[in-house]
Amino acid sequence: MKAATQAPDALIRDLQRSFAGGLAYAGFLSFCVNILLLTVPLFMIQVQERVVVSRSLDTLTMLLVIAVGALALYGTIEFIRSLTFQAMASIFARRLNLPALQAAVSASLEQGSGQSTQAIRDLNDIRYFIASSAIATPLEAAWSPIFLAVLFIFHPIYGLVGAVSLLILLILGVLSDLLTRRILKEANEAGVASINEVGASLRHAETIEAMGMLPALAKRWRGQQLAMIEHLDLGTRRGKFIAALTRSSRMTMQLAIYATGAVLIIRNEVSAGTLMAASILLGRLLAPFDSMIGDWRQWVLAASAWKRVRDLVQSRVSQRQTVPTPRTQGDLVIDRVVFAPQGSEQTVIKSVSFTLEPGEVLGIVGPSGAGKSTLARLLVGVLKPNVGGVYLDGHNVFLWERSSFGDMVGYLPQSVSLLNGTIAENIARMRNPDPHAILEAARIAGVHELIGRMPLGYDTNVNDGDFKLSGGQRQRIGLARALYGSPRLVVLDEPNANLDAEGEQGLIRAVNAARESGAIVVLIAHRPSIMQVVDKILVLREGRINQFGPRSAIAGMITPGGLVEMEPAKQAEQPKPVREVTA
């Protein structure tokens, strides 16, 4: 919950701090693990130097007890360390899940829906990476000076071989980074773009199949995927080459330390016991660097995923308030709203102002492309005005904390999207269903009987393979969802587009019921038949208010196409600007 109410910069800082804390703790555990890893080489030396020379079985037994105890401790600490990584991974995913989703939803509104699925994939990738053994390697590498020091203590020549070996692996590591990082990042970005595009297109599978568009689309996707595969292949090839070179170099180094040890033993400069121990120590010294070179691809991909998630969270969440606002009832004030889509030169809504009181129903009409749906999205706080603002009982609807705003608002978008779940869950907006409220919303929307005729009634799954809802049925269930919980503001974008006469009568009854409960209803419609239910009409043309006034004054001017046949007039009701607001 904390993450949901935290500003994004603070959340990221907090997360990085707690991650650093976790790493420090894991680093301490790594220190213990690495010290305990000296058990085997030390045991070997002691056996060579004490047991073999003295032939004492008691000494051997004592050494064995100490060594086995140390190794048991090693296993325990290693287990605790892996649990620490797992806990770090799950804290990370839990705290970022909601903010990343919120940010992805906002980004999807502007750039398409690929963002939300990508954010989830990225979070999962990061979680796996933190929980994997890859994250432990730098912590182990940090203790390599200890192993190097022990090698120097055995004999300076052992130390020298260790230092040279380490240097060679470091050079190979840098080479691996130079040869693969950029190309793997590019491949990853191309892969993400390609998956997003395929995902977005597959939502229109029906259109693709009906009009045989698949071969043409497959050609486009292949083009993108080829670029990604080529980059990935090249990066992976280079990575594998360096990894193979590293492995054979590492084995050569093992030979070198053995040969060095043999020479030193021949010269009586070290005991035979140090030979095995030095070899094991060199292996421990080089292992983390070897692993890091082998795992480098995972590091690059995890870094890219983290950058995407961090940028997404930091760029979006701050736009909304995090404190819930209590349910309220008051005027809806649209104050000099100007809106231009991001990256577009076109201003879609041009200084629109009007006020609605509780219990008023407004009809918005206008030609195609006039900006009606855009205005609807501004009313429900989906879009942020560039200038001006939309206020419900004095609260800015865009800034409003989304969950509490959802309690106040019902929205039926032009293309009705029911979510994966039962009809009851959909009407209850995927929250814990309140059966009484569901039935009431269904009754007001006039869909109770219609749902009763479905295979499992309210428990029918809307995406069930055996049962498919018609466009009109979806629209009517969408209306029930919009009316669930007696919202104070109801915005319906072409709610009668797919309705038959019965559906339209149900819609009229629903709008009247919402009005009687004191809700403000905004209705966008092409078909003028629904306009009989409204109190006021707003005619929008090229993003401006062309007419605004009582239905009786405006209705006669509307043609069946929703056009008004007169010049822009003095607007019947234009409230004075409420406040100076710039976004």
Ligand SMILES: Nc1ncnc2c1ncn2[C@@H]1O[C@H](COP(=O)(O)OP(=O)(O)OP(=O)(O)O)[C@@H](O)[C@H]1O
């Ligand atoms: N995200 C966006 N990016 C670019 N242009 C946009 C965006 N959203 C809307 N527009 C443009 O704004 C204009 C108004 O679109 P809108 O969907 O609001 O019109 P409308 O009046 O609802 O049309 P219709 O009656 O056909 O549904 C159109 O020219 C559209 O291309």
